[in-house]
Amino acid sequence: EQSQLADWNSTARAYPSGLIHELISQRAAMQPEAIALGFGAQTMSYGELESRANRLAHYLIGLGVGPETPVGIAIERSFELVVGLLAVVKAGGAYVPLDPDYPADRLAYMIEDSGIGLLLSHGAVWPKFQSLCSTRHPEGHQCVAYDLDELDLNSQPDIAPSTRLHPESPAYIIYTSGSTGRPKGAANSHAALANRLHWMQEAYPIGPGDSVLQKTPFSFDVSVWEFFWPLLTGARLAIAEPGAHRDPAALTQLMLNHRVSTLHFVPSMLAEYVNQPELPAFPALKRIVCSGEALSAELQQRVFQRLPGVELDNLYGPTEAAIDVTHWTCRADGGPSVPIGQPIANSQIHILDADLNPLPAGVAGELYIGGLGLARGYHRRPGLTAERFIPDPFGSGRRLYRTGDRAKWRSDGVIEYLGRLDHQIKLRGLRIELGEIEAALLAQTGITEA
Numbered sequence: 001e002q003s004q005l006a007d008w009n010s011t012a013r014a015y016p017s018g019l020i021h022e023l024i025s026q027r028a029a030m031q032p033e034a035i036a037l038g039f040g041a042q043t044m045s046y047g048e049l050e051s052r053a054n055r056l057a058h059y060l061i062g063l064g065v066g067p068e069t070p071v072g073i074a075i076e077r078s079f080e081l082v083v084g085l086l087a088v089v090k091a092g093g094a095y096v097p098l099d100p101d102y103p104a105d106r107l108a109y110m111i112e113d114s115g116i117g118l119l120l121s122h123g124a125v126w127p128k129f130q131s132l133c134s135t136r137h138p139e140g141h142q143c144v145a146y147d148l149d150e151l152d153l154n155s156q157p158d159i160a161p162s163t164r165l166h167p168e169s170p171a172y173i174i175y176t177s178g179s180t181g182r183p184k185g186a187a188n189s190h191a192a193l194a195n196r197l198h199w200m201q202e203a204y205p206i207g208p209g210d211s212v213l214q215k216t217p218f219s220f221d222v223s224v225w226e227f228f229w230p231l232l233t234g235a236r237l238a239i240a241e242p243g244a245h246r247d248p249a250a251l252t253q254l255m256l257n258h259r260v261s262t263l264h265f266v267p268s269m270l271a272e273y274v275n276q277p278e279l280p281a282f283p284a285l286k287r288i289v290c291s292g293e294a295l296s297a298e299l300q301q302r303v304f305q306r307l308p309g310v311e312l313d314n315l316y317g318p319t320e321a322a323i324d325v326t327h328w329t330c331r332a333d334g335g336p337s338v339p340i341g342q343p344i345a346n347s348q349i350h351i352l353d354a355d356l357n358p359l360p361a362g363v364a365g366e367l368y369i370g371g372l373g374l375a376r377g378y379h380r381r382p383g384l385t386a387e388r389f390i391p392d393p394f395g396s397g398r399r400l401y402r403t404g405d406r407a408k409w410r411s412d413g414v415i416e417y418l419g420r421l422d423h424q425i426k427l428r429g430l431r432i433e434l435g436e437i438e439a440a441l442l443a444q445t446g447i448t449e450a
Helices: 002-008 020-030 046-062 079-090 104-114 123-134 190-203 222-233 248-257 267-274 297-306 382-388 434-442
Strands: 035-039 042-045 070-074 094-097 118-121 144-147 170-176 184-189 211-214 236-239 262-265 287-290 311-316 326-329 347-352 365-371 389-391 399-409 415-420 424-427 430-433
Touching: 020 046, 020 079, 020 190, 020 222, 035 046, 035 079, 042 046, 046 079, 070 079, 070 104, 070 123, 079 094, 079 222, 079 236, 104 123, 104 170, 104 184, 118 123, 123 144, 170 190, 184 190, 190 222, 211 222, 211 248, 222 236, 248 267, 262 267, 267 287, 267 297, 297 311, 347 399, 382 389, 430 434
Parallel strands: 035 236, 070 094, 070 118, 094 170, 118 144, 211 236, 211 262, 262 287, 287 311
Antiparallel strands: 035 042, 170 184, 311 326, 347 365, 365 399, 389 399, 399 415, 424 430
8 A cells, every 4th residue: 555655656757957037038048039928919028028027136136135035026917017026036036926906904914924125016006005115014124115117227237137046945925814813925945836837848838839828816826837837938928907817708808819728717717707608719728727626527527518629627736835736637537526636746645644644545634745846834934834844754854734635545546635624715716714704803893702
């Protein structure tokens, strides 16, 4: 049984060296005139994206950004958002997405908790973040907001900065719901991100001629592969207008206009989309990637009926690992459920009992994750990190992340997801700890129990 479990986790791969932003620079040098970004009727070439991101990166370095520096990003979907994200990682920093749709109190907490000293904003949301940063925070924390529209970057070099960056340095810090009533930031490394994107290119190859839709809010980690994967491969990144991810009709027009070949849906939104009375033919569409919620067999069958010839892939992974750690290519096998599949390259999955003993196929237990994809931990939360990221009991010398998810191995080495072991729920793909809701209720005048 132990030998069989080990075989199911035999997914080692050696991928090309180099950090993601370095590989994007190489791609821009190979095809500077090719279109990198599309937004409405506007386009931006790889060369222009590289030049703009380099200038902003040098500016950020001049402000003190470097390895281990968290930098807030508060920008609606636009060219400026992509330039900002790429510039932060080129400067060596870790971007912290601050969704303009979040309530002001939550954003103020994230600004303070993350320790960001500077924040990039733009356009209509700039005044909101200027106000948030100008508010005096407890313990004297100071954050300066910069409006990308007002920065004069013409004097900055347009060549890539030569930042010395360790692969284990964080590339991004994404906040997720916390059971104590406060969100927590999961810091993911450059090495983990590179492994995840190289695996994705190996599993689902794209290149020049392909178009990937970026519609996921950037506070959700699916957005990370949407932003960076196409730019690694020479494909085009089609950026949805703000709010378009909620509008099936707008998505349809985007997919047709930009000849989208790959896009992501959380299952609840996919159900809304494929249940529309009219769906046009999408001659360019090759693949729909699902994650964030359990994908039902009924919805899988509905997709096969409404979008024949389009591949449907079911991925699984928490924010505490670089985006996804298992994958499954859906098939009409008549099964009662859709599995989450098998580990991606250089990741290990363990299904353990309460005493951390491996469970055989068919027996349900808690799903633990090991391997290159693990986050470094929770940003500035060593106690919580130690609680959730435990030493690997199997002697690898590394760590395992305990997910709180219930799962089991099938006899063929495929993993079935069976729900949560705690009080966490999913709403439109977003993790919500009910403890956070309770804490918000208890903060209201007149409420003593929740």
